Amino acid sequence: MSIEKIALQMLANGKGILAADESTGTMTKRLEAVKVTSTQENRLNFRETLFSSKKASSYISGVILYDETLRQMSSNGTSVVELLNKQNILPGIKVDAGTKPLAGSPDELMTEGLNGLKERLKEYYDLGARFTKWRGVYKISKNFPSKAAILENARSLAAYAALVQEANMVPIVEPEVLMDGSHDINRCYDATSEVLQECFLQLKNAKVNLRGIVLKPNMILNGSESGAANETALVAAKTLECLKNNVPEEVPGIAFLSGGQSEIEATKNLNEINKINTTKFIFTFSYGRALQQSALKQWAQNIQDKAATQSVFDQRALMNSLAATGKWSSDKEVAA
Numbered sequence: 324m325s326i327e328k329i330a331l332q333m334l335a336n337g338k339g340i341l342a343a344d345e346s347t348g349t350m351t352k353r354l355e356a357v358k359v360t361s362t363q364e365n366r367l368n369f370r371e372t373l374f375s376s377k378k379a380s381s382y383i384s385g386v387i388l389y390d391e392t393l394r395q396m397s398s399n400g401t402s403v404v405e406l407l408n409k410q411n412i413l414p415g416i417k418v419d420a421g422t423k424p425l426a427g428s429p430d431e432l433m434t435e436g437l438n439g440l441k442e443r444l445k446e447y448y449d450l451g452a453r454f455t456k457w458r459g460v461y462k463i464s465k466n467f468p469s470k471a472a473i474l475e476n477a478r479s480l481a482a483y484a485a486l487v488q489e490a491n492m493v494p495i496v497e498p499e500v501l502m503d504g505s506h507d508i509n510r511c512y513d514a515t516s517e518v519l520q521e522c523f524l525q526l527k528n529a530k531v532n533l534r535g536i537v538l539k540p541n542m543i544l545n546g547s548e549s550g551a552a553n554e555t556a557l558v559a560a561k562t563l564e565c566l567k568n569n570v571p572e573e574v575p576g577i578a579f580l581s582g583g584q585s586e587i588e589a590t591k592n593l594n595e596i597n598k599i600n601t602t603k604f605i606f607t608f609s610y611g612r613a614l615q616q617s618a619l620k621q622w623a624q625n626i627q628d629k630a631a632t633q634s635v636f637d638q639r640a641l642m643n644s645l646a647a648t649g650k651w652s653s654d655k656e657v658a659a
Contacts (some may be wrong), residue, residue, distance in 0.1 A: 326535030327575070329493045331454055333537055334414060334576035338384035339608035339649040340495075340537075341640075342580070343370055343615070344417035344456060346389060348486035357447050357623035363391070369622055369632075373615070374406055376633040382640035387495070387609070391492065394450065404451035415495070416447045418483070422460055431472040432460045434479055437486075439644075441513050444490035454493040456539070457483040459522075461500045462532040463514050463546065468500070473521045483523035486536055495578070497539035498522050502583045504546035508553075512543045512561050519569035533573040539609050541568070541582045542592055553588065559595035567602050576605030581613035586639060587656065589613035590646045597649035607647040616638055 324332075334339060346354065351361035361363055373379065386407055390514055393416050395526035397406045410575045418435035434457065447455070461468040480496050487494035500515045519540065526533065543561035545551040566577060579596075581589040589610055596606050608614070618636035624629065645651040 326488055326491065326531065326532065327542045328492050329413065330535050330575050330642040331343050331404055331539055331618055333454060333493065334578065334605040334607055335384070337476065337607070337644045337656050339610070339647055340381050340415070340578050341373065341614055342456075342611035343373070343392065343608050344387040344389045345611065347419070350389075352567040353619060353625075357619055359626065365626065367392070367395050367397075367403075369619065371403070371406070371653070372622060372629045372632050373618060373636050374410065374412070374452035375402065375629070378633075378635055378637040379640065380412055380558055382408045383412055383642040385415050385454060385465050387417055388452070389559045393447065393592050394403060402451070411434060412617065413453050414455060417457075418447070418455045419457040419485075425472055426472055426477060428467075428469050431462055431467055432510055433472070433475055436480060437482055440483065440486055441490070442485060444492065448492060452492060454495060454537070455483075456495040456497060458497040458499055461498065461514065463500060463504045463506045463510060467611045468518065471516055477518070477521040477525040479530040479553055480522055480653070481531060482606045484526060484531045484536060485529040488532055488539070488659060493535055494531075495537045495539050496522065496526070497580065499580055499582060500541050502544055502547045504542070504548040505548045505550075508543055508551055508557065508561055511541075511546070512565050513584065515541060515565055516569050517545060519565070520643055523569070523571055529578070533640050534570055535576060537609075538570060538574055538577045539580050540577060542584070542596075543581075544577055544584070547583060549598055553592075555591050555595045558592050559599055562592070563596055563599060570604070572603060574604065576607065581608075581610040582621060584613060586613045586616060587611055590642050591653075593643065594646035594649055597647060608643045611644065614643065
């Protein structure tokens with residue numbers, strides 16, 4: 324299958340992407356927060372519970388995995404990749420190696436992972452991955468994001484995307500402008516615009532096929548410490564305007580990150596964006612916490628009761644699938 328077709332499969336029909344690529348450290352924090360010991364077995368148990376839900380493939384097109392999970396065998400003796408393939412869900416893999424302080428601006432971050440990436444991509448393809456993810460991170464403050472942070476992260480995202488396409492996989496390009504800070508929604512709009520413009524300039528310079536990528540950006544929001552509430556209509560209008568003005572039309576679609584929004588906020592805002600969408604872009608979700616948090620709390624009560632956890636996960640996935648087609652409403656949440 325061509326990368327253009329895979330990209331469309333990742334985005335189409337009201338389906339979205341489950342981000343289950345938390346590093347061992349991050350997953351340990353999540354499990355400890357619900358009083359479950361973070362062992363390899365427990366991490367797999369939770370993820371396998373979600374992946375094996377019979378309804379998952381109705382709402383989820385792909386799952387972003389962490390290196391550990393991509394290599395694991397499920398409890399019935401098949402690989403996690405086979406488990407997903409049987410569900411008609413595309414396996415994906417996080418390929419960046421996390422962040423380090425940016426040289427010359429140590430309070431900002433630079434993503435690592437280009438060294439040896441070509442060889443790792445071949446291995447990941449052979450293991451069954453068909454798409455990948457790389458996250459660039461940008462802070463907002465009076466002086467951030469700096470021009471250096473915008474440029475360096477865009478160059479890395481572009482170099483990564485070119486290598487991934489060469490390996491016959493679809494790159495998810497994730498430039499995340501963080502919600503952290505006291506900035507208002509207009510500052511987020513301006514910073515995100517600058518970041519996207521530079522990203523697409525570098526992607527074009529690297530001769531990346533834009534029809535074979537999926538963009539994973541933040542929504543346009545007030546900073547989490549601003550004290551200002553995020554009004555759904557304004558978030559949707561600003562987000563749509565920002566993407567319309569800064570993303571080339573060749574890009575098939577956009578799978579938003581949830582970025583610290585609550586489960587309901589992430590769903591509600593995605594729904595509103597789809598309701599007012601006047602572009603050719605497909606707008607869907609690539610959520611981590613906003614798809615998993617309630618399911619994780621349920622699972623922690625009895626990790627052997629897969630059906631109860633799957634029921635909670637399926638409901639959250641259904642709500643986001645409805646939002647991806649502009650058909651969600653709050654009464655559907657209550658009806659659950």
